[in-house]
Amino acid sequence: MNEQKVIEVDSLVKKFGSFVANNNLTFDVYKGEIFGFLGANGAGKTTAIRILCGLSRPSSGKVKVAGIDAAHNPEEIKKRIGYMSQRFSLYEDLTVSENIELYGGIYGMRMKEIRTRTPELLSRLNFTGYADTLIRSLPLGLRQKLAFAVAVFHEPEIVFLDEPTSGVDPITRRQFWEMIYETAGNGITVFVTTHYMDEAEYCDRVTIMNEGRIVALDTPAALRQKYGTASVEELFVKITRPKKESV
Amino acid sequence: MAAAEAYNVTHRFGNLTAVDNVSFSIGEGELFGFIGPDGSGKTTLFRIAATLVIPSDGRMTLFGLDTVRDYKELRNHIGYMPGRFSLYQDLTVQENLDFYATIFGTTIKENYHLIEPIYKQIEPFRKRLAGKLSGGMKQKLALSCALIHKPKILILDEPTTGVDAVSRTEFWEMLSGLKAEGITIIVSTPYMDEALRCDRIALIQSGKIMGIDTPDNIRKSYTKRLYAVRHPEKYKLLLALRSLPLALSCEPFGDSVHITLPEGTRPDDIISILNTAGLPDASITEIIAGIEDVFLELMKRES
Numbered sequence: 225m226n227e228q229k230v231i232e233v234d235s236l237v238k239k240f241g242s243f244v245a246n247n248n249l250t251f252d253v254y255k256g257e258i259f260g261f262l263g264a265n266g267a268g269k270t271t272a273i274r275i276l277c278g279l280s281r282p283s284s285g286k287v288k289v290a291g292i293d294a295a296h297n298p299e300e301i302k303k304r305i306g307y308m309s310q311r312f313s314l315y316e317d318l319t320v321s322e323n324i325e326l327y328g329g330i331y332g333m334r335m336k337e338i339r340t341r342t343p344e345l346l347s348r349l350n351f352t353g354y355a356d357t358l359i360r361s362l363p364l365g366l367r368q369k370l371a372f373a374v375a376v377f378h379e380p381e382i383v384f385l386d387e388p389t390s391g392v393d394p395i396t397r398r399q400f401w402e403m404i405y406e407t408a409g410n411g412i413t414v415f416v417t418t419h420y421m422d423e424a425e426y427c428d429r430v431t432i433m434n435e436g437r438i439v440a441l442d443t444p445a446a447l448r449q450k451y452g453t454a455s456v457e458e459l460f461v462k463i464t465r466p467k468k469e470s471v
Numbered sequence: 472m473a474a475a476e477a478y479n480v481t482h483r484f485g486n487l488t489a490v491d492n493v494s495f496s497i498g499e500g501e502l503f504g505f506i507g508p509d510g511s512g513k514t515t516l517f518r519i520a521a522t523l524v525i526p527s528d529g530r531m532t533l534f535g536l537d538t539v540r541d542y543k544e545l546r547n548h549i550g551y552m553p554g555r556f557s558l559y560q561d562l563t564v565q566e567n568l569d570f571y572a573t574i575f576g577t578t579i580k581e582n583y584h585l586i587e588p589i590y591k592q593i594e595p596f597r598k599r600l601a602g603k604l605s606g607g608m609k610q611k612l613a614l615s616c617a618l619i620h621k622p623k624i625l626i627l628d629e630p631t632t633g634v635d636a637v638s639r640t641e642f643w644e645m646l647s648g649l650k651a652e653g654i655t656i657i658v659s660t661p662y663m664d665e666a667l668r669c670d671r672i673a674l675i676q677s678g679k680i681m682g683i684d685t686p687d688n689i690r691k692s693y694t695k696r697l698y699a700v701r702h703p704e705k706y707k708l709l710l711a712l713r714s715l716p717l718a719l720s721c722e723p724f725g726d727s728v729h730i731t732l733p734e735g736t737r738p739d740d741i742i743s744i745l746n747t748a749g750l751p752d753a754s755i756t757e758i759i760a761g762i763e764d765v766f767l768e769l770m771k772r773e774s
Contacts, residue, residue: 263635264637265605265606265607265633265634265635265638266605266606266607267635310633363510364508364509364510365508387633391508391509391629391632391661392508392509392661393507393508393509393511393676393770394508394663394763394766394767394770395767395770395771396508398723401723402709405706409706419633419634419635419636419639419662420662421636421725422724422725423725424725425705425725425726426705426723426725444726445703445726455725455726456725457636457664460636460637461636461637461640464635464637
């Protein structure tokens with residue numbers, strides 16, 4: 225991991241009316257880092273991710289993604305990042321290669337480059353022979369692996385993965401994380417959310433959000449030591465539970 | 472009498488066999504878990520149990536009543552919570568609950584004691600539209616609606632998917648409370664760690680049941696000695712262990728890598744090899760297999 229900052233967040237606040245969804249967030253993410261973004265449902269993770277992806281603007285504070293200001297130039301951010309969500313990743317009624325072309329095109333790649341690099345992408349995924357298969361008929365695990373490969377096909381500086389392994393079988397889940405390690409090893413920063421607490425351990429650093437604030441941010445080992453817990457799961461429950469009485 | 476019995480149940484969608492010759496027997500008052508990833512057939516199986524799908528082959532009974540022939544009678548005894556939130560988003564919390572009570576010919580008041588521990592947590596929001604609730608609150612409302620007619624059996628399809636670790640713990644505590652009321656509960660989940668909360672579990676993958684037993688016995692069915700290896704450089708450690716001809720299986724598990732060793736290999740041998748491979752100070756400890764270790768093992772055996 226190197227010291228070059230890819231995401232810089234300083235005193236980020238996002239309000240919806242009187243509701244403060246992000247309350248003074250400050251953190252940096254480095255090049256090639258696997259950065260885990262954890263928190264209870266409703267803690268403000270999605271709001272923060274939308275701002276980092278250029279989909280929503282901060283109410284106040286400074287946010288820079290790939291060196292670009294999120295308040296003034298969000299459209300430029302979209303070209304520099306990749307995004308994959310658990311709920312909607314690929315078009316089911318398009319084939320594998322059609323999805324690759326569509327997403328490559330959306331991310332601003334030239335058709336010639338897409339066509340040249342598609343075979344290599346397919347062979348790296350062991351997908352050779354699936355080029356003309358409809359996404360609908362692929363098992364979920366394969367879809368998720370393809371969706372990830374498509375999100376980094378244009379070689380973005382950062383890829384955002386929103387619960388990428390939800391419901392995926394344990395073998396594919398592990399293969400997926402190896403793709404994450406490889407991607408980070410190639411210098412692409414990985415920003416990932418998950419509800420699997422064992423996956424939090426795979427991250428270089430994790431942050432835990434609760435009620436709009438960052439309540440913990442460090443390496444998993446350092447956090448476990450600091451809070452005297454055996455696992456990140458225990459830590460998560462310890463940090464977020466006392467304040468969760470209000471549903 | 473068994474609460475639920477499946478006799479060689481198979482269900483096909485075109486060429487796809489979603490449920491493949493599944494049989495089981497679930498006792499009254501049991502908290503029974505189906506553990507498996509998305510696409511393993513859990514939802515189809517649960518829809519058959521909830522009398523919503525007619526199986527291609529085989530049959531299922533709940534309390535001796537056939538899910539196809541006796542569906543009308545059975546529906547009075549089933550509380551079903553589908554995986555996707557399916558209450559009326561444009562009705563309020565209370566209107567949804569009233570609606571479900573009414574179609575089952577009862578009132579909120581009559582069975583309030585049953586839903587009280589769950590419903591009282593969302594009661595302050597009873598005038599809010601269901602579509603405006605948070606994920607955790609929707610889940611509690613859906614469970615209240617599934618319970619309001621005092622069913623003998625609850626069929627809960629992935630109630631904790633996409634829910635954070637804290638809310639999941641709370642949800643399982645609610646289920647323990649309902650079990651204490653004598654309600655049989657069938658629940659599915661992709662989170663292997665939740666298996667430990669069940670009386671018995673079935674491990675399901677590609678439409679087939681790979682194993683059925685108590686969580687404890689499932690863990691004991693892992694006969695090999697299992698070790699957890701730890702080193703701060705997790706990915707390097709994984710690659711190093713995988714390149715060892717000595718490690719029979721090698722799977723990352725959070726902060727450690729689980730490996731099995733052939734007869735005669737001592738754990739210390741692994742440490743000294745890692746030492747020379749540039750990973751000094753690795754540690755190795757023998758551990759008891761978890762549900763996910765067994766699941767991985769069974770998956771590899773099946774394929």
